Amino acid sequence: MISNFEHLSLIPYRLKQFREQSGFTAAQVEECLILGPGWVHAIESGLIIPSLDLVASLLSVYSKSLADLAEGATGAVPSIHRSIVAAANGQNIDVNFEYSKHDATYKLLNATIEQFNEVVLTLRNGLARLSSLNNDDSDLAKSIKTESVASAFLKAVMLWPSANPSDIWWFVVYRAYCDQYNHPSEHSRLDYTQSWKRTGGWALEKILEKHYSPILAQHGINLVIADGARKSRLIQRISIGHRLEADKIDILLTVGEGVSEKLIGVVHVKASFAERRTDDVPMSQALVKAGYISPLWTMDCKSSPSTNPINRGELGEVFIGQGVDYRSAKRKDIEDDRYFSACFSYNKNTKPTPDEYNARARVVVCDFSTPNDLFVRFIVTERDRVRLMLGI
Helix, strand or coil, X not given: CCCCCCCCCHHHHHHHHHHHHHCCCHHHHHXXXXXXXXXXXXXXXXXXXXXXHHHHHHHHHCCCCHHHHHCCCCCCCCCCCCCEEEEEECCEEEEEEEECCEEEEEEECCCCHHHHHHHHHHHHHHHHHHHHCCCCCCHHHHHHHHHHHHHHHHHHHHHCCCCCHHHHHHHHHHHHHCCHHHCCHHHCCCCHHHHHHHHHHHHHHHHHHHHHHHHHHCCCCEEECCCHHHHHHHHCCCCCCCCCCHHHCCEEEEECCXXXXXXXXXXXXXXXXXXXXXXXXXXHHHHHHCXXXXXXXXXXXXXXXXXXXXXXCCCCCCXXXXXXXXXXXXXHHHHCCCCCCCEEECCCCCCCCXXXXXXXXXXXXXXXXXXXXXXXXHHHHHHHHHHHHHCC
């Protein structure tokens, strides 16, 4: 299915051949079709994959047909131009995608093309369920997209346990979601980057719930994506000196069931730090001050467009010494000002708070190798403290 990053090599060559045979310069064709400078060269050199209507227009100028274009193509099997593809590279694969103006490559170690296709098919097969829906904005459509992305990501981290989860999220799942061919054809005009802003957020919450809810339930803790009514009922029972809005809460941490259920905290789920300030910080500060659990759970995605991008994250250095503090403002927000009761990053490039630092809240780095990790231990320990505080 998806095996290389080659453009359709036959079409550019034939189009250039037809133009030269017709005696046109590239500039003359561009003027004839009212194309900006450089389009014909870019198409003929394979830098741009032309749409079918553009190909037909070029053929018309050259007095050629689609049959002429296909002549001599017997046996040629050009690949579909995808926004993300993979190529084998020894024991690894190179994941290739367009990143701004760059043809970017992310090297995924100890991975195969078959595994890559399995992840993309998980996403594609999930999104295929949208084809039976009339309303792409319905609750069911939201659920299908959320489940599809979450399932593809969890499949990926299972197949590639040594990979950086944040890289998988940012360089693989996000790019695969933005590939129009992974969506039903009736959604071909959808703005996938805009759609991702909502779907990605919902999917991260679903990933957190799927990965940690079963093991926390063994400790008597509910980690849930609750509906508005349940959120409203629970937050009305606490007083923290700050107005809590149900629709701004990501994940609930509670104990008990039914009418006895009590809120013990909120998990703030974000792909990157750029998303967090407006709604999460004031709420989290109020929760922390009142003694509730309020961690930030993040992929800490941050990279710059390049041919070999590095997902470095946003927290920066941890060094303090000789009267100099090299930490970023975002790191100080957590370690010094305790905007959140802790920060759990799933980016292996994030630097955790050193053990020797007397931080008010700590940055912790986790992965998906096991749900019985530092995040669970933190929540269980904090649960005991909050129960004591609330007398429950």
